[in-house]
Amino acid sequence: MSPTTYSAASGLQHEEALLFEHAHEDATSIALPGIAGDACPELAAFARQTPALIPGLSEPEAVRHFVRLSQWNHGIETGFYPLGSCTMKYNPRVNEQVVRLPGLAGLHPEQPDDSVQGVLALLFELQQWLGEISGLPHVTLQPAAGAHGELAGMMVIRAYHDARGDTTRRKVLVPDSAHGTNPASAVLAGLETVEIKSGADGRIDLEVLKAHLDDDVAALMLTNPNTTGMFESDIAEICELVHAAGGMVYGDGANLNALVGLARPGDMGIDCLHINVHKTFSTPHGGGGPGAGPVAVNDALAPFLPVPRIERHDNTFRVVRKDAKSIGAIFGSIGQVGVLLRAAAYIAAFGRNHLHRIAEDAVLNANYVLNRLKDAYHVPFPGLCKHECLLTDALQEKHGVKTLDIAKRLIDLGMHPMTVYFPLIVHGAMLIEPTETEARETLDTFCDAMLEIAAACEAGDTEALHAAPLIPFRRRLDETQAARKPVLVWPLN
Numbered sequence: 001m002s003p004t005t006y007s008a009a010s011g012l013q014h015e016e017a018l019l020f021e022h023a024h025e026d027a028t029s030i031a032l033p034g035i036a037g038d039a040c041p042e043l044a045a046f047a048r049q050t051p052a053l054i055p056g057l058s059e060p061e062a063v064r065h066f067v068r069l070s071q072w073n074h075g076i077e078t079g080f081y082p083l084g085s086c087t088m089k090y091n092p093r094v095n096e097q098v099v100r101l102p103g104l105a106g107l108h109p110e111q112p113d114d115s116v117q118g119v120l121a122l123l124f125e126l127q128q129w130l131g132e133i134s135g136l137p138h139v140t141l142q143p144a145a146g147a148h149g150e151l152a153g154m155m156v157i158r159a160y161h162d163a164r165g166d167t168t169r170r171k172v173l174v175p176d177s178a179h180g181t182n183p184a185s186a187v188l189a190g191l192e193t194v195e196i197k198s199g200a201d202g203r204i205d206l207e208v209l210k211a212h213l214d215d216d217v218a219a220l221m222l223t224n225p226n227t228t229g230m231f232e233s234d235i236a237e238i239c240e241l242v243h244a245a246g247g248m249v250y251g252d253g254a255n256l257n258a259l260v261g262l263a264r265p266g267d268m269g270i271d272c273l274h275i276n277v278h279k280t281f282s283t284p285h286g287g288g289g290p291g292a293g294p295v296a297v298n299d300a301l302a303p304f305l306p307v308p309r310i311e312r313h314d315n316t317f318r319v320v321r322k323d324a325k326s327i328g329a330i331f332g333s334i335g336q337v338g339v340l341l342r343a344a345a346y347i348a349a350f351g352r353n354h355l356h357r358i359a360e361d362a363v364l365n366a367n368y369v370l371n372r373l374k375d376a377y378h379v380p381f382p383g384l385c386k387h388e389c390l391l392t393d394a395l396q397e398k399h400g401v402k403t404l405d406i407a408k409r410l411i412d413l414g415m416h417p418m419t420v421y422f423p424l425i426v427h428g429a430m431l432i433e434p435t436e437t438e439a440r441e442t443l444d445t446f447c448d449a450m451l452e453i454a455a456a457c458e459a460g461d462t463e464a465l466h467a468a469p470l471i472p473f474r475r476r477l478d479e480t481q482a483a484r485k486p487v488l489v490w491p492l493n
């Protein structure tokens with residue numbers, strides 16, 4: 001059976017053998033002359049006794065295999081990708097044109113500073129822009145991802161407390177709605193995490209927070225808007241309370257797309273923030289490729305930022321490689337320069353006066369989706385959302401249909417599913433983040449698909465939902481088994 005698809009992309013209709021399964025002995029794409037036994041007696045001892053453990057393939061076979069694999073991806077350029085918390089926005093082509101300029105693309109990270117003044121000027125400018133956007137003026141471009149930025153930020157906060165002789169502050173408070181990277185980063189920085197329970201509205205409960213504040217608290221790590229898509233409306237008071245207890249407030253800036261150009265985390269009282277440029281600033285995203293997670297901090301934390309960083313002296317730019325109080329290098333160079341330049345191109349394309357349109361349209365799109373779906377799906381935290389909206393499967397569960405069934409059905413209908421079962425504090429969560437780059441027609445296409453699924457549940461027509469996805473060759477995979485026991489090596493008996 002072939003269900004109606006709602007976009008040009010159908011389900012993942014792919015099947016491809018592994019490279020080793022394609023292979024046949026003795027095939028090769030390289031024709032070398034045979035080596036006569038005595039041609040090079042010095043090397044005789046090194047002659048291979050057993051076949052090399054590489055697949056035997058001709059060049060076209062190898063190329064076709066990899067090109068086919070490259071076409072399997074559902075990407076932002078093949079279809080809608082409303083993966084909540086991940087901000088899968090379109091990557092404008094102008095970013096690519098900028099980084100391909102020969103004066104940028106041909107540089108080497110170890111070139112002397114005086115030969116790369118242009119790119120240093122651009123990166124310095126980006127530091128300034130991120131400082132202005134976040135309201136936290138001192139910026140390191142080094143971290144290679146959001147989670148890496150969290151680690152850098154936690155190390156900076158720890159170094160700050162240590163420098164004041166406050167060496168017993170080791171506790172980091174993390175709300176139970178936080179992204180899993182938050183506690184992991186704090187622990188990697190040698191700190192201990194304490195989970196704090198969210199209130200019934202999904203926000204930080206001030207009384208619970210107060211009960212946890214003491215002389216051991218190094219920091220509170222919080223995401224705003226939080227991972228339920230709601231703004232922490234008590235943010236000013238939250239920051240005051242943490243500061244009064246001697247702690248710092250770390251902002252997980254992954255959700256900056258809801259605020260950019262409109263409100264500044266630094267103005268809210270946040271001391272340290274990472275920015276996922278592959279989310280807010282449209283640099284390519286996913287597939288394990290390079291990202292960047294610059295960190296912005298206030299004056300008190302600035303001396304501890306990683307090196308190398310870029311400074312300006314009159315009209316020359318210098319890379320500072322050593323600094324007494326710095327936590328040191330956390331990356332091999334200034335940062336992921338190619339990624340950072342794309343982010344700079346994106347910011348420049350909007351300009352200071354228009355960046356706010358990103359956040360406004362992102363919030364508008366999320367609320368549009370919420371309003372079209374709110375009668376068909378349960379909304380755990382009613383009211384306006386920010387850049388993403390949260391639904392659950394509570395109404396469908398009565399018909400035996402769960403979040404996973406709904407998500408899998410979307411694959412058949414030609415869309416990437418939303419984020420499922422996150423945040424963990426909401427049972428059967430479906431977190432939908434359309435981003436500002438989607439047209440109303442695309443949002444309607446997605447909402448129509450979601451409404452069709454809800455209607456099928458109501459009608460008791462749930463067979464396809466339980467079996468979904470129907471179109472892909474690989475249907476329901478054992479995801480737990482895949483995560484726990486990944487097979488990473490082809491068994492070459």
Ligand SMILES: *Cc1c(COP(=O)(O)O)cnc(C)c1O
Pocket residue numbers: 085086145146147148179181182223227252254255276291293
């Ligand atoms: C994406 C995300 C992170 C981690 O960022 P990466 O760049 O993927 O390492 C952290 N927190 C939240 C809330 C996120 O959405």
